[in-house]
Amino acid sequence: MSNFRKGLWLHHLGPFQTPDAVRAMVNRVREWGFDLLIPCVKLYDGWCDYHSRVGIVRPGWEEFDPLLVLAEEANALGLEVHPWSCVFVESLNPEGSALMQAHPEARAVKLTDRGPEPQGWACPSHQAARDYNVAICEEILENYPVQGMHLDYIRNGGFQIPEGCQCEVCRAAFREMTGAELTSEAFPGISQAAQNYVPLTRWRAAQVTEVVRRVHEAAAARGKVVSAAVFSNFPIAYFDQGQDWVTWAHQGIVDYLFPMTYIALPEVVGWWTECYVAIVKGTAPVWPGLCYFRDCLSVETMTEQIAAAKQAGADGVVIFEYTGMSDELARALQTF
Numbered sequence: 056m057s058n059f060r061k062g063l064w065l066h067h068l069g070p071f072q073t074p075d076a077v078r079a080m081v082n083r084v085r086e087w088g089f090d091l092l093i094p095c096v097k098l099y100d101g102w103c104d105y106h107s108r109v110g111i112v113r114p115g116w117e118e119f120d121p122l123l124v125l126a127e128e129a130n131a132l133g134l135e136v137h138p139w140s141c142v143f144v145e146s147l148n149p150e151g152s153a154l155m156q157a158h159p160e161a162r163a164v165k166l167t168d169r170g171p172e173p174q175g176w177a178c179p180s181h182q183a184a185r186d187y188n189v190a191i192c193e194e195i196l197e198n199y200p201v202q203g204m205h206l207d208y209i210r211n212g213g214f215q216i217p218e219g220c221q222c223e224v225c226r227a228a229f230r231e232m233t234g235a236e237l238t239s240e241a242f243p244g245i246s247q248a249a250q251n252y253v254p255l256t257r258w259r260a261a262q263v264t265e266v267v268r269r270v271h272e273a274a275a276a277r278g279k280v281v282s283a284a285v286f287s288n289f290p291i292a293y294f295d296q297g298q299d300w301v302t303w304a305h306q307g308i309v310d311y312l313f314p315m316t317y318i319a320l321p322e323v324v325g326w327w328t329e330c331y332v333a334i335v336k337g338t339a340p341v342w343p344g345l346c347y348f349r350d351c352l353s354v355e356t357m358t359e360q361i362a363a364a365k366q367a368g369a370d371g372v373v374i375f376e377y378t379g380m381s382d383e384l385a386r387a388l389q390t391f
């Protein structure tokens with residue numbers, strides 16, 4: 056029995072509109088040989104695809120709770136489940152977002168000549184945005200028979216560096232840290248080499264890291280784990296998006312790292328995986344996320360990718376995503 060683990064992302068529960076359809080999907084995933092299923096239950100449009108009391112439940116799930124059916128069936132089959140939350144991304148349309156309806160001020164903002172321009176993101180510097188996302192994860196960890204929680208879009212977004220989000224909270228914090236206004240003028244010369252970039256970057260990343268820490272506390276208290284989809288380009292992800300995933304691993308606040316290694320070239324999968332493994336230093340299992348849609352990439356190339364990841368020290372792989380899977384790839388995966 057191989058120790059090499061296999062996960063599968065499922066981007067949307069929408070196509071599975073009956074309990075039997077959900078169960079059939081779960082059985083298929085298990086038959087394909089996966090160890091872990093990661094169903095998205097808070098999508099980037101803000102809606103919740105489970106019976107949430109924190110967020111707004113997407114219309115269509117009145118008759119049954121798809122996450123509960125999925126988790127119970129998966130448990131019966133020995134398939135682990137990490138429900139997937141798209142954390143800080145929020146649609147510009149607040150219709151499906153309890154956070155944006157209650158706290159419109161928590162939206163990331165870009166100042167332009169035409170005035171403030173709202174972004175399709177919540178700003179992690181807002182306490183309300185952090186609390187909301189922790190509450191989503193807590194209710195899932197508390198109420199569902201799942202083995203962990205999966206964090207995605209766990210980062211800043213919707214802005215351009217160096218100044219980034221220019222909401223009231225970000226501007227006030229920057230003023231306090233530096234005495235300067237949060238505009239491009241505060242970053243003279245080569246902007247990323249300017250002094251003000253140091254406190255700003257560290258402060259932004261800390262807001263995101265706080266959420267990871269709190270979700271991990273909620274999970275650990277229930278004997279569960281946290282996995283995260285992270286960018287392959289660390290440390291750029293740290294200063295561009297506040298996604299300090301290496302520190303999360305070193306501090307023990309993430310249990311599995313799934314770096315999104317979406318590239319056709321197997322040799323690049325291997326090189327990137329070597330980088331992940333070297334920088335994480337054994338503090339968290341690394342399962343590179345590999346992108347496969349059956350009409351876009353051959354199983355031979357995918358097999359090369361998986362072999363390259365394994366050779367470079369990966370503990371498993373995660374395939375993106377369910378709708379692109381093929382029986383042929385499943386057979387190839389089972390050889391690892």
Ligand SMILES: [Zn+2]
Pocket residue numbers: 163164178179180220221222223224225226
């Ligand atoms: Zn902000």
